[in-house]
Amino acid sequence: MPTLYLDRDTGADVAAAAADGTRAGKQATLRLIAKTEQAEGYQLFGYLPGRDYGTPDDKQILLVTHTDGPSISQENGAIGILSIVKYFSHIPKAERPRTLMIFYDCRHFMPARSGRLRTKIMLPATPMSTAR
Numbered sequence: 001m002p003t004l005y006l007d008r009d010t011g012a013d014v015a016a017a018a019a020d021g022t023r024a025g026k027q028a029t030l031r032l033i034a035k036t037e038q039a040e041g042y043q044l045f046g047y048l049p050g051r052d053y054g055t056p057d058d059k060q061i062l063l064v065t066h067t068d069g070p071s072i073s074q075e076n077g078a079i080g081i082l083s084i085v086k087y088f089s090h091i092p093k094a095e096r097p098r099t100l101m102i103f104y105d106c107r108h109f110m111p112a113r114s115g116r117l118r119t120k121i122m123l124p125a126t127p128m129s130t131a132r
Contacts, residue, residue, distance in 0.1 A: 004032040041068070041106035048085050050099035064103040078104055 006014060017028070044067075052058040063084060065077025081102055088100060 004030055043106055044102070044104040046085075046102040048088055048096075048100040048102070049093055050096040051094050053093075053099045058099055059097070060099045060101045062101045062103060064105060066106070067104045068106050 014028075014030075047053070047060075050058065050060075063081045065081055067078050081104075085100060085102060088096060
């Protein structure tokens with residue numbers, strides 16, 4: 001979905017015009033002239049194994065964020081999750097009581113918006129695999 005961003009000065013001008021008492025009841029339209037293009041999104045699943053990974057006793061903590069927004073206006077959850085994984089990766093596997101499952105969702109948590117989508121699954125001690 002195209003988005004219109006205004007720089008600080010232009011945004012201040014628009015906000016001031018909207019707050020101007022002499023313009024009460026008037027309307028304005030902002031128009032974005034842009035091109036769209038087809039793109040292929042990627043989902044990422046990954047695991048940092050806990051001591052019981054791969055067994056029926058494995059317990060997992062899901063860390064999830066979306067990755068479809070520009071970091072100028074959206075949260076930076078992916079960076080936070082990587083920091084968490086980095087921290088826990090320094091703890092020996094045998095001492096990690098839970099497996100961390102990481103999910104980066106490129107659809108802003110909207111599964112029905114699949115379109116063209118690739119899923120990358122990163123499993124411990126195996127090369128990254130790609131599945132459609």
